Amino acid sequence: MPDHGLMDPAPALYVIRIRGHLGATALFAFPMMAAQRRGADTVLTGLLDQAALYGVLAEAESLGLDLLEVRQLGSQAGSSGSGPQCPA
Amino acid sequence: MTIISAPAGSGKTSLLRTWAGRADQPYRLAMMQVQRGQQDAQQFWLTLLGAVRRACATTSHPESPAPTPEFNGPAMVGRVLSELASHGGRVMLVIDDLHELNSPEAVAQLAQLLTSLPDGVHAVLATRHDLQLRLHQLRLAGELAEIRAADLRFTERETRELLGASGITLSEAGAALLHQRTEGWAAGLRLAAIALANHPDPERFVAEFSGSNRTVAEYLLAEMLERQPDDVRDLLLRTSLLDRVNGELADLLTGRTGSERILLELEDANAFVVSLDPERTWFRYHHLFADLLRLELRRTLPEEVPALHSHAAGWFARQGQFVDAIRHTQAAGDWPGAARLLADHSFGMTLDGQAQTIQALLQAFPQGVNHPELALVRAGNDLVRGRLDEAAAHLTVAETYVETAPPDRQHRLQVAIASMKLSLARRRGHLAAVLEQAEFLASPVTGESDEDIALDSDLRAVALMNLGIVEAFSLGLPAAERHLQEGASLARRIGRPYLEVACLAQLAFASKIRPFAVTRRRCQEAIAAADRHGWGAEPIVAPALVTLAANLIWTGEFDEGERELRRTARALQTDAGPGIRMLTHIASGMLQAGHGLHREALEEFSAAEQLGSRLEGSHALANQVTGWMLAAQARAGLPAEARAALAALDGERAGAGEISNARAVICLADGDPAGALGAVQDVLDGTAPVIGYVTVVEAQVLAGLAHYKLGDQHAANQAAERALGLAESDRLVLPFAMTGSGELLEALPRHETAHAALLADILDLVHGTSLAPQEPSALPQTEELSPSELKVLRYLPTNLSRPEIASELSVSVNTVNTHVRNIYAKLQARDRSSAVQRARELRLLSAGLTR
Numbered sequence: 001m002p003d004h005g006l007m008d009p010a011p012a013l014y015v016i017r018i019r020g021h022l023g024a025t026a027l028f029a030f031p032m033m034a035a036q037r038r039g040a041d042t043v044l045t046g047l048l049d050q051a052a053l054y055g056v057l058a059e060a061e062s063l064g065l066d067l068l069e070v071r072q073l074g075s076q077a078g079s080s081g082s083g084p085q086c087p088a
Numbered sequence: 089m090t091i092i093s094a095p096a097g098s099g100k101t102s103l104l105r106t107w108a109g110r111a112d113q114p115y116r117l118a119m120m121q122v123q124r125g126q127q128d129a130q131q132f133w134l135t136l137l138g139a140v141r142r143a144c145a146t147t148s149h150p151e152s153p154a155p156t157p158e159f160n161g162p163a164m165v166g167r168v169l170s171e172l173a174s175h176g177g178r179v180m181l182v183i184d185d186l187h188e189l190n191s192p193e194a195v196a197q198l199a200q201l202l203t204s205l206p207d208g209v210h211a212v213l214a215t216r217h218d219l220q221l222r223l224h225q226l227r228l229a230g231e232l233a234e235i236r237a238a239d240l241r242f243t244e245r246e247t248r249e250l251l252g253a254s255g256i257t258l259s260e261a262g263a264a265l266l267h268q269r270t271e272g273w274a275a276g277l278r279l280a281a282i283a284l285a286n287h288p289d290p291e292r293f294v295a296e297f298s299g300s301n302r303t304v305a306e307y308l309l310a311e312m313l314e315r316q317p318d319d320v321r322d323l324l325l326r327t328s329l330l331d332r333v334n335g336e337l338a339d340l341l342t343g344r345t346g347s348e349r350i351l352l353e354l355e356d357a358n359a360f361v362v363s364l365d366p367e368r369t370w371f372r373y374h375h376l377f378a379d380l381l382r383l384e385l386r387r388t389l390p391e392e393v394p395a396l397h398s399h400a401a402g403w404f405a406r407q408g409q410f411v412d413a414i415r416h417t418q419a420a421g422d423w424p425g426a427a428r429l430l431a432d433h434s435f436g437m438t439l440d441g442q443a444q445t446i447q448a449l450l451q452a453f454p455q456g457v458n459h460p461e462l463a464l465v466r467a468g469n470d471l472v473r474g475r476l477d478e479a480a481a482h483l484t485v486a487e488t489y490v491e492t493a494p495p496d497r498q499h500r501l502q503v504a505i506a507s508m509k510l511s512l513a514r515r516r517g518h519l520a521a522v523l524e525q526a527e528f529l530a531s532p533v534t535g536e537s538d539e540d541i542a543l544d545s546d547l548r549a550v551a552l553m554n555l556g557i558v559e560a561f562s563l564g565l566p567a568a569e570r571h572l573q574e575g576a577s578l579a580r581r582i583g584r585p586y587l588e589v590a591c592l593a594q595l596a597f598a599s600k601i602r603p604f605a606v607t608r609r610r611c612q613e614a615i616a617a618a619d620r621h622g623w624g625a626e627p628i629v630a631p632a633l634v635t636l637a638a639n640l641i642w643t644g645e646f647d648e649g650e651r652e653l654r655r656t657a658r659a660l661q662t663d664a665g666p667g668i669r670m671l672t673h674i675a676s677g678m679l680q681a682g683h684g685l686h687r688e689a690l691e692e693f694s695a696a697e698q699l700g701s702r703l704e705g706s707h708a709l710a711n712q713v714t715g716w717m718l719a720a721q722a723r724a725g726l727p728a729e730a731r732a733a734l735a736a737l738d739g740e741r742a743g744a745g746e747i748s749n750a751r752a753v754i755c756l757a758d759g760d761p762a763g764a765l766g767a768v769q770d771v772l773d774g775t776a777p778v779i780g781y782v783t784v785v786e787a788q789v790l791a792g793l794a795h796y797k798l799g800d801q802h803a804a805n806q807a808a809e810r811a812l813g814l815a816e817s818d819r820l821v822l823p824f825a826m827t828g829s830g831e832l833l834e835a836l837p838r839h840e841t842a843h844a845a846l847l848a849d850i851l852d853l854v855h856g857t858s859l860a861p862q863e864p865s866a867l868p869q870t871e872e873l874s875p876s877e878l879k880v881l882r883y884l885p886t887n888l889s890r891p892e893i894a895s896e897l898s899v900s901v902n903t904v905n906t907h908v909r910n911i912y913a914k915l916q917a918r919d920r921s922s923a924v925q926r927a928r929e930l931r932l933l934s935a936g937l938t939r
Contacts, residue, residue: 018303019303020301020302020303020304021300021301021302021303022302022303022306023302023303023306023307023310024387025306025309025310025380025383025384025387026303026305026306026380026383028383028384028386028387029379029383037301040301061095061096061216061217062096062375062376062379063096063303063305063376063379063380064095064096064097064273064275064305064376065303
């Protein structure tokens with residue numbers, strides 16, 4: 001299916017890498033994400049639509065955290081996407 | 089311009105404050121901090137304008153900028169620019185926390201401001217992330233200085249200095265470790281310093297800190313909190329959900345006393361607590377600190393959070409700070425309570441210029457919740473934005489609810505609904521509906537609480553204004569005057585400058601039945617009041633501007649009148665209703681007719697008539713407009729068309745005095761002066777209804793012209809004299825100019841008139857010289873003329889000789905000579921014509937009237 005480049009409103013899996021280990025307090029700011037320590041960094045994973053993603057980024061900015069990476073993991077398995085279906 | 093762009097805790101605010109506090113400042117500083125999550129463009133601009141005013145002030149107490157219900161962004165930018173420009177000196181505009189400005193409208197306006205700053209004005213902006221301010225131009229031109237995170241980081245040496253200044257002894261290695269771990273981040277170092285102060289083993293602390301991977305802020309905050317006594321920790325946590333805190337509020341939330349002392353000590357210890365006023369009663373936590381505390385609160389005491397918000401909401405409500413009260417009520421999850429608070433106070437908040445804040449608060453309600461009282465808020469919101477149909481729909485919903493509302497809320501809701509329906513009816517021009525709703529004004533302002541009285545007063549002031557506006561346009565000018573005067577003084581009493589100016593401007597317009605001097609004074613008062621607040625070019629003052637224009641045109645000051653008309657046009661650039669535009673066309677038509685440009689006058693009066701027909705219900709000036717339009721038509725060479733239109737008028741209108749005059753004009757154009765005489769008969773004998781005495785003046789002039797054309801010089805002179813007599817007290821010139829009465833007046837022998845001065849003025853005008861403005865000139869004050877001298881003065885513009893003047897006044901020639909000598913001396917004039925000139929400038933020619 002061709003990618004029309006439109007903003008996909010359907011939620012997708014995002015991985016956000018932040019420098020340092022987030023303690024219980026800071027993690028409370030990201031209730032929708034699962035956290036894992038990887039080396040000296042913390043990796044937050046969660047299912048987010050664009051609005052939620054920007055919310056997470058804003059929260060990280062508020063807390064003065066260092067953003068290292070933001071990545072979308074593939075497309076949601078079995079999702080129908082947001083654009084019109086192309087004829088098979 | 090300077091931009092400081094760095095993440096939270098980098099030290100931006102500290103940098104700004106330290107630098108601003110330096111004694112050797114060559115600049116005046118206009119400093120402000122954007123409020124957290126600021127979505128309201130007007131609130132941002134009012135704060136900025138206030139800061140600019142205080143910085144540029146020549147007096148010790150500059151007036152705070154007054155809010156308006158509707159916000160005109162470009163006008164506000166213009167106002168800020170002109171205040172900066174008029175100061176002329178060097179001003180520094182400092183805006184902190186610019187990333188908190190969540191209003192795209194405000195950001196765009198700010199970009200506009202920053203690209204137009206006058207010379208000598210420098211801007212310093214502090215933000216957490218780069219903004220869309222179109223800085224590329226400045227960057228390219230080398231006019232932008234940037235301070236970024238890397239610049240703000242502490243070096244190792246600076247770290248050691250900080251430690252030393254805080255009285256902390258740490259080895260060089262320890263300091264290096266600390267510097268490395270924090271990477272020179274200011275907030276981290278500050279927190280570390282607090283944690284290290286009085287620490288038993290600083291080296292071990294730094295080693296452990298270094299060894300941990302915890303984010304710096306969290307680690308150090310936890311350390312710092314651990315070191316605090318229980319009551320301090322408790323206070324910090326519980327008050328973290330406030331944007332600002334004072335001792336009383338903190339006591340309330342902690343259930344203890346002594347919070348003020350704790351806050352002061354925390355600030356003294358440099359622990360991220362900052363006082364907001366010189367008296368140190370209000371405090372704020374550094375945002376980063378507060379955010380972490382808030383998270384910790386929610387994590388450790390989740391069940392307490394709603395109650396904390398409720399207590400805070402109650403406290404703010406009692407203080408009259410309703411935006412905070414509503415926000416906390418919403419945060420506590422009490423949606424019905426928040427809806428009630430918002431419904432009660434949105435009216436006052438709109439008058440405080442917080443329409444956008446209201447919208448943000450409305451949007452915070454969850455989708456499912458549709459508390460009926462919110463319908464009232466939505467109606468008000470729509471009304472401000474001019475969405476009249478939507479507003480009406482919401483009002484209907486609100487009305488259905490009122491019947492089932494609890495009894496203690498019914499009165500308040502009914503008054504609010506009535507007031508809003510009145511506003512709606514006024515904007516639609518529905519007079520009957522307006523009068524219906526205005527009944528509630530008859531009942532006195534009751535109220536159990538100060539709040540009730542304040543709300544009632546607000547509603548009442550707005551209602552009086554709306555009522556006055558509609559009355560001024562349609563029926564009763566006396567009633568309009570009464571209501572608008574009451575509205576203006578009430579508005580003044582309750583501190584609502586916007587409403588006061590609106591009432592004064594409308595009052596100026598409603599003063600049409602007063603002597604012209606009174607009207608003029610009222611216009612000038614209203615315009616001056618508007619100018620003081622920077623609203624001189626806003627639609628609010630347009631009624632006063634256009635009335636002043638008409639007033640000046642009536643007295644023949646055409647140039648000044650035209651200037652005021654241009655000012656009116658500029659003020660009406662944003663969407664203006666048919667009523668005010670009609671008035672502008674009428675005044676323009678008067679001006680054109682006065683210049684003898686009848687085709688142009690016809691265009692203007694036709695436009696006025698079109699707009700007039702769009703007003704619901706008849707309006708007071710309808711007959712005047714039609715009459716002048718027909719007259720202009722006839723004089724423009726289209727008497728047949730005029731006659732046809734005249735015939736098409738219905739009986740009641742056809743009997744109006746203004747229409748009779750038009751009929752006379754048509755007859756004169758058709759070469760039928762006898763018909764003209766017949767037409768104006770009912771005006772002259774007082775049987776025809778007239779809008780004002782100006783119609784009678786016009787009728788007399790027309791009668792005079794008719795007699796003149798019929799060859800009856802004596803009757804012509806009598807009519808002219810009568811017209812002059814009526815016009816004398818207000819110095820009306822326009823009726824003579826409009827009717828092309830030159831021949832008639834020239835034929836009037838000088839010694840047969842008691843109004844020689846007025847006559848001379850009119851003839852000057854008719855022959856093309858515009859009359860001098862009646863404003864006092866900038867020349868030095870002259871000694872006052874005595875009444876006898878004034879009497880003689882009035883004859884100077886005529887070509888009567890001194891003996892002739894003496895016989896007019898029944899005095900000796902010697903007396904006249906003495907008076908003239910004194911007049912010349914007092915007016916510092918060399919001869920008769922310069923004396924006349926000076927007298928005109930000082931408006932003395934009309935001053936010597938005997939009634």
